[in-house]
Amino acid sequence: MKTNKEPWWKRSVVYQIYPRSFMDSNGDGIGDLPGIISKLDYLQRLGVDVIWLSPVFDSPNDDNGYDIRDYRTILDEFGTMEDFDRLIQEADARGLRIVMDLVVNHTSDEHAWFVESKSSKDSKYRDYYIWKEGKNDQPPNNWGSVFSGSAWEKDEVTESYYLHLFSKKQPDLNWENKALRDDIYEMMTYWLDKGIGGFRMDVINFISKVEGLPDGKVNPGQAYGDGSPYFINGPKIHTHLKEMNERVLQNYDVLTVGEMPGATPKDAQLYTNPANKEVNMVFTFEHMDIDSGPFEKWDVKPLDLVALKQNFQKWQHALHEVGWNSLYWNNHDQPRIVSRFGNDQEFRVTSAKMLAICLHMLQGTPYIYQGEELGMTNVKFDRIEDYKDIETINMYNSKIEQGVLEKDIMRGIYAKGRDNARTPIQWTKDGGFTTGIPWIQMNPNTNEINVDQALDDKTSVFYTYQKLIELRKEHDIITYGSFHLLLPNNPSLFVYKRKTEKEEWLVITNFSDNTEKLEWTSCEVDGLDGKVIIANYDSQELGEQGMNVRPYEALVLAFERRL
Ligand code: NOJ
Numbered sequence: 116m117k118t119n120k121e122p123w124w125k126r127s128v129v130y131q132i133y134p135r136s137f138m139d140s141n142g143d144g145i146g147d148l149p150g151i152i153s154k155l156d157y158l159q160r161l162g163v164d165v166i167w168l169s170p171v172f173d174s175p176n177d178d179n180g181y182d183i184r185d186y187r188t189i190l191d192e193f194g195t196m197e198d199f200d201r202l203i204q205e206a207d208a209r210g211l212r213i214v215m216d217l218v219v220n221h222t223s224d225e226h227a228w229f230v231e232s233k234s235s236k237d238s239k240y241r242d243y244y245i246w247k248e249g250k251n252d253q254p255p256n257n258w259g260s261v262f263s264g265s266a267w268e269k270d271e272v273t274e275s276y277y278l279h280l281f282s283k284k285q286p287d288l289n290w291e292n293k294a295l296r297d298d299i300y301e302m303m304t305y306w307l308d309k310g311i312g313g314f315r316m317d318v319i320n321f322i323s324k325v326e327g328l329p330d331g332k333v334n335p336g337q338a339y340g341d342g343s344p345y346f347i348n349g350p351k352i353h354t355h356l357k358e359m360n361e362r363v364l365q366n367y368d369v370l371t372v373g374e375m376p377g378a379t380p381k382d383a384q385l386y387t388n389p390a391n392k393e394v395n396m397v398f399t400f401e402h403m404d405i406d407s408g409p410f411e412k413w414d415v416k417p418l419d420l421v422a423l424k425q426n427f428q429k430w431q432h433a434l435h436e437v438g439w440n441s442l443y444w445n446n447h448d449q450p451r452i453v454s455r456f457g458n459d460q461e462f463r464v465t466s467a468k469m470l471a472i473c474l475h476m477l478q479g480t481p482y483i484y485q486g487e488e489l490g491m492t493n494v495k496f497d498r499i500e501d502y503k504d505i506e507t508i509n510m511y512n513s514k515i516e517q518g519v520l521e522k523d524i525m526r527g528i529y530a531k532g533r534d535n536a537r538t539p540i541q542w543t544k545d546g547g548f549t550t551g552i553p554w555i556q557m558n559p560n561t562n563e564i565n566v567d568q569a570l571d572d573k574t575s576v577f578y579t580y581q582k583l584i585e586l587r588k589e590h591d592i593i594t595y596g597s598f599h600l601l602l603p604n605n606p607s608l609f610v611y612k613r614k615t616e617k618e619e620w621l622v623i624t625n626f627s628d629n630t631e632k633l634e635w636t637s638c639e640v641d642g643l644d645g646k647v648i649i650a651n652y653d654s655q656e657l658g659e660q661g662m663n664v665r666p667y668e669a670l671v672l673a674f675e676r677r678l
Pocket of ligand 1: 178182218281317318374447448
C-alpha cells in the first residue's frame, strides 16, 4: 500500500496539449507556445498537475512534428527557446510540470544525421539508420508502413533502401548503434536539465528490431506483410530501456510513459515494475482496438462493452501493486471519445461525464486530451482536401487506388481519423483559437461547445473533470484501492468496485441509451447506505432493491467496510 516514498505521478492528472491546435497568439492560424502560456490559468483552474506537450521541436511537419529535424531547436511556428523557457517558469509558478514528447524510433529525413547518413556508405552516420540492399530491385522485405505503402524507400545516392515504419520522411533509427544511443541520452539530459517533468516516449517499444528483419505474414485483404512481430517489444527493448534509465532517467525525479502499441499486460508488468528500472507506465492500445477489425483500425466495429470491461479488468489486475497503469480515452491519434463510446447528440454532456467518471475511478494516472474536458466531438469534413493528417491522406489514396468506394473510405475516416482530435480548441462561441485562418478547419459546433460556455455553466463537462481531479487529491482509495469488476457479462452497464481496508467505492456507469436495472445484491451492498461521491444526474433513483440506471448515467457510492 501507500508508503512515504510514493512517487508524485501516481496522484497526478496529466493534460495533453497538441500545440498546433491549442491556442494561436500571433494570428498565423497555428497554435504556439505564447498561446499555451496565455492559457495556463485555465489549466490551473481545471486542476491538472502535468502538461504533456506533443512535439514542439524543429520539423518539416510531414507528421505534424513527429518527424524531428532538430531535437534542440523549437519549431519557428511555435516560438523560440526563450518562449519555451518561459513556459517552464510560468508552469512551475502554477505548480504544473511539463512533460515532453521523446520521438526516438525515427527522425525526419531532414535531420542532419540522416542527411549525412544517406550521403555515402562510408558516412560516420551511416549506421544511425537501418539500411539494406534491395532484392532484385525490390525492397529488402515485405513490411508495410503504418502510413500505407512499403516500409522501405530506395535512396538514389547509394542505391540502398532505408526502413521507415511510418512515413518515408520518418526513417527509423538504428538502436544497435552505440554512438546513436549516446547522442540520444545526451539530448534527453539537455531537456531534463532545463527542468522538464519527464517524457512521453513515442512508439518506444518499436526501437529494437529482430535481426535479419524477416518477412511478415500477409493478412487477408492486405497488400504488405505485417512486420510487427519483428519490431514490437523486440529482443533488446528491455536492455535499451534499462540503459536509458541508468544513463539518464534515474538522475531525475520525473514521469515516464512509453507509448507501446501491442504491449500486453504481461509486457507492461516488465516495463513498469519499479524494480526493473525502465518506465513508470505505458500507453496500452488494447482498449482502443476493441472497435476495430482484426487487421486495420479503419474497419469499424460497434463497441463490445463486455470485451472492454474484460480488458480493463486484465490491466487493472496485472499492474495492481506490481507496476502502474496509465488511463486514457483520447489523444491526438484517437477520435473523440464522446463520439466513439458515448452519444454526441442527445446525451453529449451526460455521456462525456459518464466516460470521464468511468475512466478516472480506475487505478492509474489519467490523461486528459485537450478539449475532452469540454466534451468536444468528432468532425465530418465533406472533402478529403480538408483533411491534413498524413495517415488519413495516404490511406485514402491507397484505397482509392485499390478501387474501394469513396463513401466507404470516408466512413472509416469519420469514425477513426486522427483529425477528429486535431481540430482547434473551441475557446469562444466564434472559435477564439486564432484571429487568422486556422491550419485545419474548426469543428462547426463552436457555438454550442466552447470554453466560455463551459466555465459559465456549473453543470458543464469541465466541472466534472475538475471534481474528479479534486477527488483524487482527497481520497487515497482512487490511487491505491484494488479493482473488482461486477456484472462482467452485462452488455450495457460497466460496474466495478474499488476497495481498501477501510472503504469500498461502487462505480456504476451505463454505456447505453436505455435505462437499465441494477440490483444491490449483485453489488454486495445496500445501495441506500452509500454516500454519493460524484454523479452526472442531479438526483439518483435509489430503491430498496436496486436502482434504475438511466441513459449514460454515472454514479459513485462510498461505503464503509464492515470487517
Ligand atoms: C505515435 C504518435 O502518437 C503519432 O502521432 C505518430 O504519427 C507516430 N507515433 C509516429 O511518430
